[in-house]
Amino acid sequence: MSDVEEQQKNREFKTDDxxxxxxxxxxxxxxNIMKCIQCGTCTASCESGRWTALKTRSIVRKVVLGDLSxxxxxxxxxxxxxxxxxxxxxRDVKPTDVIMELRNYxxxxxxxxxxxxxxxxxxxxxxxAVPINDEVRKRRVELGLExxxxxxxxxxxxxxxxxxxxxxKYMFDLPPVKEEKKGEEK
Amino acid sequence: MxxxxxxxxxxxxxxxxxxxxxxxxxxxxxxxxxxxxxxMERATCCPAPGVFRSFNKFDWMVAGARNLCIAEQLDADILxxxxxxxxxxxxxxxxxxxNEEHRIQVNEKLKLLGDYEFKGIIDVRHVAEVLGYExxxxxxxxxxxxxxxxxxxxxxxCHFLKPTRIREIESSEGPTIIEDFVEALGIESVRFKEQxxxxxxxxxxxxxxxxxxxxxxxxxxxxxDEVKPDIILDICPFCHLQFETGQDYLNKNKECxxxxxxxxxxxxxxxxxxxxVDFIGLQYQMMxxxxxxxxxxxxxxEAI
Ligand code: SF4
Ligand code: SF4
Numbered sequence: 001m002s003d004v005e006e007q008q009k010n011r012e013f014k015t016d017d018x019x020x021x022x023x024x025x026x027x028x029x030x031x032n033i034m035k036c037i038q039c040g041t042c043t044a045s046c047e048s049g050r051w052t053a054l055k056t057r058s059i060v061r062k063v064v065l066g067d068l069s070x071x072x073x074x075x076x077x078x079x080x081x082x083x084x085x086x087x088x089x090x091r092d093v094k095p096t097d098v099i100m101e102l103r104n105y106x107x108x109x110x111x112x113x114x115x116x117x118x119x120x121x122x123x124x125x126x127x128x129a130v131p132i133n134d135e136v137r138k139r140r141v142e143l144g145l146e147x148x149x150x151x152x153x154x155x156x157x158x159x160x161x162x163x164x165x166x167x168x169k170y171m172f173d174l175p176p177v178k179e180e181k182k183g184e185e186k
Numbered sequence: 187m188x189x190x191x192x193x194x195x196x197x198x199x200x201x202x203x204x205x206x207x208x209x210x211x212x213x214x215x216x217x218x219x220x221x222x223x224x225x226m227e228r229a230t231c232c233p234a235p236g237v238f239r240s241f242n243k244f245d246w247m248v249a250g251a252r253n254l255c256i257a258e259q260l261d262a263d264i265l266x267x268x269x270x271x272x273x274x275x276x277x278x279x280x281x282x283x284x285n286e287e288h289r290i291q292v293n294e295k296l297k298l299l300g301d302y303e304f305k306g307i308i309d310v311r312h313v314a315e316v317l318g319y320e321x322x323x324x325x326x327x328x329x330x331x332x333x334x335x336x337x338x339x340x341x342x343x344c345h346f347l348k349p350t351r352i353r354e355i356e357s358s359e360g361p362t363i364i365e366d367f368v369e370a371l372g373i374e375s376v377r378f379k380e381q382x383x384x385x386x387x388x389x390x391x392x393x394x395x396x397x398x399x400x401x402x403x404x405x406x407x408x409x410x411d412e413v414k415p416d417i418i419l420d421i422c423p424f425c426h427l428q429f430e431t432g433q434d435y436l437n438k439n440k441e442c443x444x445x446x447x448x449x450x451x452x453x454x455x456x457x458x459x460x461x462x463v464d465f466i467g468l469q470y471q472m473m474x475x476x477x478x479x480x481x482x483x484x485x486x487x488e489a490i
Contacts, residue, residue, distance in 0.1 A: 047384045048391065051401045078398055081236050081389035083348035087358055096349075103240035112241065115393040119237050123249075127230035129237065130199040139470050140206045149202035149209075150225045163228050163300065170298045171245050172238065 014067070021066040027101045035091040036060050042085035042095045054078040056085050056095050063098060071106045077113065110178035117174060124168040127152035188308055192222040193265035194257035196275065199231050200423035201267055207467020208423055211456035212267050212313060218329060218459050219321055223265070226256045232266075232274040235345065236389040239274070247288065248295045250278035254310075255302040264310045267452060269422035270388070273345030276310040277352055312346055314421040314451055315355055318363035323370035331460040334372040334481040339415035339446075340364050341429070343422045344384050358382070364421065364451065371458045372481060373419070379409040387428040400439075403432040407444060417477065418448045426450055433473050447474025457481075 027033060042056035043049055049056060054075045062070040070076065076099055085095040106112070119129050126132075128151065137147050148154040152163040193216065201208045216223050231238075232250060239246040254275060257264045266272045282289045283306040296302040317326070347358040356363055359382070365375040386392070386402030410418065420426050429448040436442040453466050457479055468475060 048386075048389075048398065048402060051405065052395075052398045077240075077394045078391060079389045080344070080384045080386060080391045080399075080402065082344045082384035083358075084384075086349050100239055100243065104243055107241045113394050116237060116241070116390060119234075119390075119393060120241065123231055123233060123238070128199040128203060129231045129234045130203050132203040136203055136206060139467075140202075143206055143210045143465055143467070145206055145210055149197050150227045150229075151197060151202070152228045152230050155228055163230075166299045167230065167249070170295070171249055172242055174241065 014069075018069055019066045020068055023066050023068060024063050027063060027098055031094045031098050031101070032092050033060060033064050033098060036064060036093050037091055039090060041088050041090060042093075045084040045088045047082045047084055048078050048080050052078045056099070059102070060093060060095055060098060063102065070102060071109055072111060076102050076106065108175060110175045112174060117177075120172050120174060123172065124164070127156070127164050127167065189222070189262050191220060192224060192262045193311070194226050194260045194262040194308075195223045196226055196229060196232070196253065196257070196264045196266045196271055198266065198268045198271040198423070199234070200427055205423050205426060205450070205467065205470075207465060207470060208267060208426070208450045208452055210465050210467070211450070211461060212265075212452040214456045214461050214465070215317075215452055215459055216265070216313075224260050224262055226253070226260070226264075229253050229256055232268075232271040234270050234390075235274045235277075236270070236391070237393065240390055244291070244295075246274070247278050247282070248292050248299070250274050251282060251292050251296060251304045252299055252302050254279055254282075254308065255296070255304055257308050258305055261308075263308050265313060265316065266310065267313045267421075267450065268424060269312070269343040269345040270424050272310065272312040276312075279306070279308070279310050280352060282306060312355075312421070314346060314364060314367075317451065317455070318367045319355075323367050326367070326370050326455075330371065330458045330484050332458050332479075332481045333484050334454070334458065334479060336373055336416040336480075337376045337413075338368065338373045338417050338419040339378055339410045339413065340368070340375045340381075341385065341418060341420045341425055342382060343420065343425045344388060346421060364419070368419065368451070368454070371454060373454070376413045376415050378413045378415075380405070381409075385425045385428040385432075387424055392428065399428075400432065400435055403428060404436055404440060404442075407433065407436060407442070410446070411444065415446065417454075417474070418446050419451060419454060420448065421451050423450065430472050445474050447471070447477040 040057045046056050048054045079099045083096050122129055122131055141147050156164050282304050293303050347355055350358050386399045392399045418429050433444040457466055
């Protein structure tokens, strides 16, 4: 086999199965992705991409092409939602919103990091993404504030957990942890 | 019509559960300025725009609408002190007022959570915007008992102004609302490189990849350190947390030696309006604990 043939054999090609032009129709309805001219203003403005692997322009392109691999791409989770691309895109593509929608699809596939899973758990248990701790309880009292803020968690502490029970039951259902992904991310 | 000079105080998570001094200061300031502050009982996380919107945008809208309904029942506009809470609640409020289809869907699901129905009768405000545009630098002078003399690196954060067409406050490329306001307190804003970039915490990145978050933040700190401000001034408890824990991280892991005190706008203003310095809460923070505000007492001419 010649070198070229060898290279060809080992190279990974995307096949039709990797694309589904219908898949992102819902994003298309909301975000003008078809107007993207691949100018790269989004990537140039990206405050995360300057230091990380996130390439906003290429993510938008993949969505336009229906390249489903973008849903497994960890880079979509590196967007800080700074909205710089959203402000500057000359075609009003709203890349920030596109990435947020992609994350919704990725989440449905079970692509959600353990840390993010934990945050959802906090909301369901405490009503807060960042729950209170003993130290801060003490400080609140020293400051002359109520030991617990009057949020849903305080009522749960007092034995009235009807709010948080409902939130737990009806909100932010996540798919089970993906088997092959287990232990892969830190 | 919602009640005038009254706010439903939306606490969120990081302020009441990590930096309660900001809560104390905000209440102090707003009440001194003649606003009535109402508690929002049974409120939850806004929910945070970076994480929860990423997981399920519809549920994010529903949970946000639930919080909005609590304020609607109080007949008062919401006051937030956090860019994240502001981002979530302002955006959902505006969207549901405009989009009937989504309003119906959200109201349908809200029934599962209790006696809630989104009506669209209130607005969502950020304390920096209320202070900057409603009270104004012109109006704060009369309320100040101490005037500072210091230089601040002002950090706007992302979601206070952006997306500009949803927030409709001011341009995000060269804002001055905070600078103009704090000038009246004797604070000079020192410009630094890339001043308006993100602190690196948002979008769920701090939880997803601490490394990426700290790389972005490290650059921010490098640029701030170049101009050697006396304090870092923010308007968001999440940025506040990033500036606090981030400096500590960089000192421990990246051979940095930062010790800049970090204050939320409410904390600085509360000091200028005469709040006991112990309530400003610097003693509970990690950075710049030796910092002393100083400043001069403002002599008031007796009113006739
Ligand atoms: S800035 Fe807008 S038009 Fe340009 S590449 Fe990015 S998404 Fe496409
Ligand atoms: S919103 Fe996200 S993708 Fe857009 S510039 Fe900011 S970090 Fe980059």
